[in-house]
Amino acid sequence: MAQGLIRRSDVDLVRERSRLDEVVSEHVTLRSAGIGSMKGLCPFHDEKTPSFNIRPQLGHWHCFGCGEGGDVISFVQKVSHLSFVEAVEMLAGRYGVQLHYEDSAGGKGDRPDFGTRRRLIDAHAIAEEYFREQLRGPAAEVGRRFLTERGFDQDAADHFGVGFAPEGWDSLTGVLRSRGFTEAELTASGLVSQGQRGVYDRFRGRLVWPIRDITGNTIGFGARRLLESDKGPKYLNTPETAIYHKSSVLYGLDIARKAISSQHRVVVVEGYTDVMAAHLAGVTTAVASCGTAFGAEHVKIVRRVMGDSNPSAGLRLNTDGRGLAGEVVFTFDGDAAGQKAALRAFEEDQRFVAQTYVAVEASGMDPCELRIAQGDQAVRDLIETRRPLFEFAIRTAISQVDLDTVEGQVTALRMAAPVVARIRDRAMRPEYARRLSGWLGMDEATVLRAVHDAARSQ
Numbered sequence: 022m023a024q025g026l027i028r029r030s031d032v033d034l035v036r037e038r039s040r041l042d043e044v045v046s047e048h049v050t051l052r053s054a055g056i057g058s059m060k061g062l063c064p065f066h067d068e069k070t071p072s073f074n075i076r077p078q079l080g081h082w083h084c085f086g087c088g089e090g091g092d093v094i095s096f097v098q099k100v101s102h103l104s105f106v107e108a109v110e111m112l113a114g115r116y117g118v119q120l121h122y123e124d125s126a127g128g129k130g131d132r133p134d135f136g137t138r139r140r141l142i143d144a145h146a147i148a149e150e151y152f153r154e155q156l157r158g159p160a161a162e163v164g165r166r167f168l169t170e171r172g173f174d175q176d177a178a179d180h181f182g183v184g185f186a187p188e189g190w191d192s193l194t195g196v197l198r199s200r201g202f203t204e205a206e207l208t209a210s211g212l213v214s215q216g217q218r219g220v221y222d223r224f225r226g227r228l229v230w231p232i233r234d235i236t237g238n239t240i241g242f243g244a245r246r247l248l249e250s251d252k253g254p255k256y257l258n259t260p261e262t263a264i265y266h267k268s269s270v271l272y273g274l275d276i277a278r279k280a281i282s283s284q285h286r287v288v289v290v291e292g293y294t295d296v297m298a299a300h301l302a303g304v305t306t307a308v309a310s311c312g313t314a315f316g317a318e319h320v321k322i323v324r325r326v327m328g329d330s331n332p333s334a335g336l337r338l339n340t341d342g343r344g345l346a347g348e349v350v351f352t353f354d355g356d357a358a359g360q361k362a363a364l365r366a367f368e369e370d371q372r373f374v375a376q377t378y379v380a381v382e383a384s385g386m387d388p389c390e391l392r393i394a395q396g397d398q399a400v401r402d403l404i405e406t407r408r409p410l411f412e413f414a415i416r417t418a419i420s421q422v423d424l425d426t427v428e429g430q431v432t433a434l435r436m437a438a439p440v441v442a443r444i445r446d447r448a449m450r451p452e453y454a455r456r457l458s459g460w461l462g463m464d465e466a467t468v469l470r471a472v473h474d475a476a477r478s479q
């Protein structure tokens with residue numbers, strides 16, 4: 022039924038002009054799979070070896086794993102959770118096809134307003150432009166000072182699109198209303214909050230970072246408190262909307278995507294300023310989750326972008342080169358919360374854990390602080406000090422104990438054995454038990470027995 026809205030010949034033109042390989046590449050790292058064919062990890066089911074195939078010339082895709090398949094429009098629908106009309110509109114905008122709409126009475130006309138998604142993205146583009154303008158005004162002095170103190174000049178602010186949301190209640194709301202956005206659209210955008218007497222600006226007196234989807238559309242904002250009078254949280258983010266889902270959003274992914282794909286590595290940092298500092302320091306694979314911990318959905322996304330597909334790579338220990346399977350490097354600051362987050366990663370798929378590394382700065386500085394204190398090279402060096410997550414977890418468990426005494430050794434073994442026992446990979450567990458015996462200065466057989474006992478009681 023919805024399909025009748027767009028003229029059929031326009032839909033055909035969209036299908037013809039859209040480049041399937043280009044569109045798919047934004048979500049899946051593709052490699053050649055013979056003449057006229059490419060393959061990668063399926064974005065629609067969880068897999069370790071690629072069974073997702075496309076034929077760019079024919080405009081067809083098919084997954085031999087889950088059986089999904091179709092054309093470029095159905096791919097966009099499925100991967101971005103869009104309706105048919107929204108997917109056609111998105112592709113039409115991208116490939117320059119002018120759409121014509123037929124209303125239910127059979128008449129023809131150009132509909133200026135695309136689907137909801139298009140409207141929400143337009144609202145965010147206007148908001149971003151507005152916030153960026155505001156950052157240059159006198160009221161934004163406090164925001165500019167915040168950036169300067171963290172080593173970011175105007176060029177850096179421009180590069181990342183950083184802006185300033187003024188203090189008023191209807192500054193942005195007024196701008197959007199004047200551009201024809203309805204109250205319902207404002208509410209759906211997440212840019213406003215609902216009050217007793219209507220909607221008002223959600224972000225007030227804050228520095229704002231545009232959060233973009235992988236194709237570069239701004240879909241939300243992260244906002245940092247600046248004023249004493251602001252009793253809200255330090256960071257305030259866009260709530261869940263039709264286009265913003267925090268469980269799958271990664272700040273910086275749009276600019277990091279190419280580097281992640283070519284280096285088979287992603288660096289996960291903790292905040293907007295850390296992403297900025299990392300990129301400016303030359304670590305162009307840095308991303309951060311927004312207002313939530315790095316979770317299972319984020320894992321799936323970075324794996325797809327890395328093109329992670331080597332089933333045996335998880336068995337390799339501590340290689341110096343970059344693994345074929347890709348590396349995920351977490352840069353937690355040294356505090357307990359960061360370490361807890363690292364250990365929580367144990368709950369994830371263990372093959373992912375085997376690719377996971379941790380880089381912690383000795384004095385507990387995050388990448389932004391490190392760049393201010395010691396410069397760009399220090400940030401790049403920090404990433405190179407990464408240790409495997411397993412090793413980090415084991416060493417964390419024994420770090421509080423004095424290993425110079427027998428009592429200390431026994432206590433440390435008791436604390437670390439359960440950590441090693443949680444390594445489900447049968448090939449890795451004895452290897453880490455062997456290393457643990459080295460770190461503790463105890464004989465291998467004793468450590469192996471302790472790990473074995475711990476595994477049985479788990």
Ligand SMILES: [Zn+2]
Pocket residue numbers: 063064065066073084085086087088089
């Ligand atoms: Zn599939």
